[in-house]
Amino acid sequence: MLNEFKKFALKGNVLDLAVGVIIGAAFGKIVSSLVEDIIMPLVGLLVGGVDLTKQLVITVGTAEVKIGAFAQTILDFVIIAFSIYIFVKIINKRFKKQEEPQRAAAEVDKKEVLLTEIRDLLKEK
Template sequence: MWNEFKKFALKGNVLDLAVGVIIGAAFGKIVSSLVDDIIMPLVGLLVGGGIDFSKLSFIVGDAEVKYGSFIQTVVDFLIVAFSIFIFVRIINKRFRLKEKEAQAAPQVDKKEVLLTEIRDLLKEK
């Protein structure tokens, strides 16, 4: 059973997944900081003089309805989704550019170059 577990846990796919989760969590912290520390204060200034959406609420009977927290979460999601979209778009654009460069400059085999030179020399004679 131990050997089967080692084979499962050390498979390439499992390790790739673990690395992806760790990097995703770190990237999530970066994006959360971007949203919380930079973008939302600016949005709050633009919308209503430094308003913090998360504190908006109203009382119905004995219950407090925190609609501001919901608005804050939706705005956070939109900003995170847009940030990831821009990041992926830039990376895809870069890969497409590299693919175009690779297609534009086809690599000629050394044998083919040599054969072309021999052909040209034979034509001259």
């Protein structure tokens, strides 16, 4: 059982997943800081210093319904999702440029193989 666990834990996919989770958590902190410390203060200046979390609270009996906090969380999510989208788009664009020469070489190889097959068929006739 210990050997099976070693094989499972040391597979490339498991290690890649672990690295992805760790990097994702670190990236999440960076993006959260970007939203909380840079973007939201600027948005606050644009809307006249209104803080949604404190402004939109409805009291029903003894309960407080924090609509502003919910709206703030949705706004944070949209900003974070957009930031991740831009980041992934930039990374994909960079890797796509690196893969294009390899694809071109593969396509040439396919064409050469096809031409070789045609040539061989013509020789047979």
